[in-house]
Amino acid sequence: MSKFKKKRGETTPTVSTASLPDIIFMLLFFFMVVTVLRESELMVKVQVPQATELTKLEQKSLVNYIYIGRPVEKYQKLYGTSPRIQLADKFATIQDIPLFLEKHKITVPEPLHGRIMSSLRVDGDVTMGIVQDVKTQLRKSNQLKVNYSARIRTDDLK
Numbered sequence: 230m231s232k233f234k235k236k237r238g239e240t241t242p243t244v245s246t247a248s249l250p251d252i253i254f255m256l257l258f259f260f261m262v263v264t265v266l267r268e269s270e271l272m273v274k275v276q277v278p279q280a281t282e283l284t285k286l287e288q289k290s291l292v293n294y295i296y297i298g299r300p301v302e303k304y305q306k307l308y309g310t311s312p313r314i315q316l317a318d319k320f321a322t323i324q325d326i327p328l329f330l331e332k333h334k335i336t337v338p339e340p341l342h343g344r345i346m347s348s349l350r351v352d353g354d355v356t357m358g359i360v361q362d363v364k365t366q367l368r369k370s371n372q373l374k375v376n377y378s379a380r381i382r383t384d385d386l387k
Contacts, residue, residue, distance in 0.1 A: 269318045273298035278353045280379035291345050292376070293333040295326070297359055298352035312355045314363065323362050327370045346374040 275298045286292055296315040300308045304320075314321050316329040330347070337345060347367055351360055367375060 269294075269315075271296065271301070271315070272304055272318075272320065273300055273313055273315050273352070275350050275352045276354070277350060277378050277380055279382040281382050283379060283381055286346070286348070286376065288341075288344070291337060291341060292348050293330065293345070294348050294350060295329075295363060296350045297355055297363065298350075299354070312352070312359050314359070323366050326363065326366045330367075330370050330372055344374075345372070346376055347372050348376040348378055350378040 273296050275296055297312060298315075299305075299310055299312055300320075308320060314323070314325075316325060321329065334342060334345060349360065349363065364375065367373075
């Protein structure tokens with residue numbers, strides 16, 4: 230019997246990297262699922278006006294966006310340079326607004342129907358005639374919650 234043991238071969242085991250690819254793929258799938266891509270391509274120029282009193286929208290899934298502006302250069306040959314309305318990914322007319330609102334309403338759970346809001350993103354150079362027509366059509370469609378998009382004023386607010 231010996232009092233001393235030899236410490237041959239007693240090293241700490243290395244960390245196994247066999248599960249590392251599984252963890253990486255799990256993170257990849259997580260970010261692919263939670264990433265929100267742009268819902269629609271902007272086909273009109275929209276330079277929203279500046280404002281000082283702004284409030285942030287809480288639930289963006291309850292908001293349907295209506296863009297009003299002049300077509301971007303690649304669409305000007307086909308649609309001209311007069312102000313147009315864009316609903317989702319296509320140009321539309323005033324008469325297309327009720328169907329657009331109903332399609333959006335179907336995607337929202339029924340208890341939240343009363344909280345649906347329309348956000349008008351209007352170019353600063355557009356005349357109010359087309360905006361007034363859109364607002365009238367929203368009223369006729371019983372969409373009374375309307376929001377105007379704006380960006381914060383950056384100069385001194387004295």
